[in-house]
Amino acid sequence: MENLWDSPALAAGEQNMREYAESMSSMNETTEVRYDAALMDREHAGQLGLLNDIKAAVRGGAPDSLIYALLDDLVNHTNLHFLSEQLAMKLHAYQAYESHFLEHERLLIEVENLKRSLATGSATDKHSLIEALRSWLVVHIQTADKALAEYLSTRTTGNATQQP
Secondary structure (H helix, E strand, O other): OOOHHHOHHHHHHHHHHHHHHHHHHOOOOOOOOOOOHHHHHHHHHHHHHHHHHHHHHHHOOOOHHHHHHHHHHHHHHHHHHHHHHHHHHHHOOOOOHHHHHHHHHHHHHHHHHHHHHHHHOOOOOHHHHHHHHHHHHHHHHHHHHHHHHHHHHHOOHHHOOOOO
16 A cells, blocks of 8 residues: 555645645735635645546445545545635634534545445445545535635735624
8 A cells, every 4th residue: 555645645735735835925915815716726626536536446346445545545635625725714714614614524524434334344335425425525615615715815914804
């Protein structure tokens, strides 16, 4: 099995965090702080790519150990993504922080439930479980994350702590 620290998802997440940090550090104190929606899109593409990899592995009859490894990559990538979103939500006083955070927690619980189902052999229809997870993520991206990106795109340093 691949070393966790060498996983493609972790490397992609670290690269995204570096890009975000570089974009933030390149601004001077009087410049507007804008959240990089393109960065959020790349992180979402990484999550969906990992889910597609998991789906292909299941469809191809891959051993559960490979599926576990891919799920672990998904969890690691998703944790990094969620941390960057949660930081931005806190930094910019996002009013829907709590509900958005709870959605993040729900996704991670669903991934853990999927792993547990695979481990116990109770995952009779892996395809349906993975498709349900993917559908949930797509809906989350198209609703909660879209609203967050729109909100963050309007925020500046001067009004980041004021209520909209």
